[in-house]
Amino acid sequence: MDTSGRVFELWVYLSTSPLLWLTVTIGAYIAAQRLAALSGFNPIVNPVLISVVLVISILAVTGTSYSTYFDGAQFVHFALGPATVALAVPLYRNRTLIRQNFVPVIVALIAGSLTAIVCATGVAILLGAPDSVAISLAPKSATAGIAVGISQQLGGDPALTALLVIFTGVLGAIIVTPLMNLLRIRNYAARGFAAGLTSHGIGTARAFQVNEIAGTFSGLAMALNGILTSAIAAIVLGILL
């Protein structure tokens, strides 16, 4: 057999094997992280967003379907569940901090969580979006592992929600610092809490770059908002839709 025949045969084998697409997923993320580091961790250069674009481009060029890709990528995807459960650890570790700031934490959590759901869904309904789009928007401030589950259970589009979660994360990470400076807010606990509640893990990564306390409060807000959003999303949507 000639060389090109062998290469083709190898490609036919590899392109449907989980190994290739698992490797591509992790490779794309590492490349994206390098880019982010080169940019000095500018929030616009978000590694998740870049990896998604990179992987979609590779799939498009090679004519690979999403289901073939997912056969490999599911091994990474699976870890999202345990990683979400793991949010309990920073929450537990900082329980003294929560106790010391109990009232502001609870008040900001309830106010922020409700605002995130009502505002996104409300704007979409006012602009005439169908229910599936409005539902997909509702949990977008929650961390991806939870938001996608909510969207799926309530009749939204899980993949759209995943993208909206990333979009909200990147946007919040970009605007939180200039916005808070503009509002002359110097309480880093409050700033961080807002960043994590609105923009989950991406906001928390950003908050840790700005200030240690902001980062810790951001992590707390991410975990708490994930729990609260999953508890109230169905009720709030029941009223709005």
Place this chain on the structure above:
Amino acid sequence: MEGLFVILVCQLIGEIVVRTLDLSMPAPALGIVLLLVYLWFADRSAGSGDGAAHTRVSGVADTLLKNLGVLFVPLGVGVMQNYRLIHDYAGTIVIAVVVSTIVTLIVTVGAFLLASRLFGAEGTGDGH
């Protein structure tokens, strides 16, 4: 290994409860609550304030959380399947996300500061 086991068991119990009771809540969200309860009880029964249970789980937990970003990628790539929905409602989606992100940031930070002032919490930030 034990830490991973504990995390998986919490998720598994979450899954069983959600499906049995037909709750409209993702299993990992319940898993967070279960893991919190586990850590609290395990530390209590070990008789230490911040004891072994926390340390056992935190290694795995920190590794998972440090790499949270890559775990979103397979879901994000799923968008290629329904780009039409995004294409058709791009304007609405962008406006809804931008407006709600700004409003949520302001409401959350405002609520936190207001509650701190009204209830005189210790506060950890500098200034107000």
